[in-house]
Amino acid sequence: MALRSIEICAGGGGQALGIEGAGFVHEAVLEIEPPACATLRLNRPEWNVIEGDIREFDATPYRGIDLLAGGVPCPPFSKAGRQLGADDERDLFPEAIRLVDECRPQAVMLENVRGLLDAVFDDYRNKVEGQLRDLGYVPGWRLLNASDFGVSQLRPRVVFVGIRKDLADRFAWPTSHAEEPPTVGELLYDLMSAHGWHQADEWRQQASTIAPTIVGGSKKHGGPDLGPTRAKKAWAALGVDGCGIADQAPAADYVGMPRLTNRMAARVQGFPDEWEFAGRKTAAYRQIGNAFPPPVAQAVATQIAAALSARRAFRVA
Numbered sequence: 001m002a003l004r005s006i007e008i009c010a011g012g013g014g015q016a017l018g019i020e021g022a023g024f025v026h027e028a029v030l031e032i033e034p035p036a037c038a039t040l041r042l043n044r045p046e047w048n049v050i051e052g053d054i055r056e057f058d059a060t061p062y063r064g065i066d067l068l069a070g071g072v073p074c075p076p077f078s079k080a081g082r083q084l085g086a087d088d089e090r091d092l093f094p095e096a097i098r099l100v101d102e103c104r105p106q107a108v109m110l111e112n113v114r115g116l117l118d119a120v121f122d123d124y125r126n127k128v129e130g131q132l133r134d135l136g137y138v139p140g141w142r143l144l145n146a147s148d149f150g151v152s153q154l155r156p157r158v159v160f161v162g163i164r165k166d167l168a169d170r171f172a173w174p175t176s177h178a179e180e181p182p183t184v185g186e187l188l189y190d191l192m193s194a195h196g197w198h199q200a201d202e203w204r205q206q207a208s209t210i211a212p213t214i215v216g217g218s219k220k221h222g223g224p225d226l227g228p229t230r231a232k233k234a235w236a237a238l239g240v241d242g243c244g245i246a247d248q249a250p251a252a253d254y255v256g257m258p259r260l261t262n263r264m265a266a267r268v269q270g271f272p273d274e275w276e277f278a279g280r281k282t283a284a285y286r287q288i289g290n291a292f293p294p295p296v297a298q299a300v301a302t303q304i305a306a307a308l309s310a311r312r313a314f315r316v317a
Helices: 014-021 034-043 093-103 119-134 184-192 200-206 229-237 262-268 281-289 294-316
Strands: 003-008 024-031 049-051 067-070 107-113 137-145 156-164
Touching (some): 003 014, 003 294, 014 067, 014 294, 024 034, 034 049, 034 281, 067 093, 067 294, 107 294, 119 137, 156 294, 184 200, 184 262, 262 281
Parallel strands (some): 003 067, 024 049
Antiparallel strands (some): 107 156, 137 156
């Protein structure tokens, strides 16, 4: 029997895609933004995509599901914001815990920004852990870098995993890949040279490291660019103009630093090229920039699947 899951705050589908790759079948995929829902339906018409607010979602019909996963909003904990935590109206950890209580999954997987591990949030994390322990789970946090799992950017993300007590001893965090991810130049050369750009070879040599973290911005702030000033300087060192997103690859006679297209940014995030994004350029870029890289999600979900499957095999035996 396939493992079953619920995905909340699914965005453009990065985590959902990775979890699918780990062998889970999504019973429900919840997202509030219409362009992101359109992306999910475009790529996976068979998924049960529920367009709505998590605060209005009832998980009771899914009681006993194998995995509840999601990427609750990052702004309450991001160093790019005010780090208001529980005082931020966008803090949805309480809603995620409510859903866990309603559906009592075998495992929980939530991702967020590195800032959640700052000392200022010690009490917040302790509270979350206590609530999950009261519900019968063994909780744990881990800082994972996307580059350790084949993704061509550093992108540190905090992943929370809660495993039911009787399964916890079977779970182990994923280990990093032995091989280095490709450089930005190696990764994007075919896309950058698609229109015969004369300087593509020189650009590939300059783009000789992995990318800085792609920043998607929030609905309230940020447009289709590659992040704040420091991030733009890091992109410039790779020969990329981070002040916007291009509609297409540079023309043959283009002179200067090119901008990434949404397809290029998606590849840097670890999305397969066949994954399409719905909506206008800014809406599509926000889905890409705010995504949890699919390869990282798959690595964690694979370890969760192994723990749950081991339990099932034991029962059958």
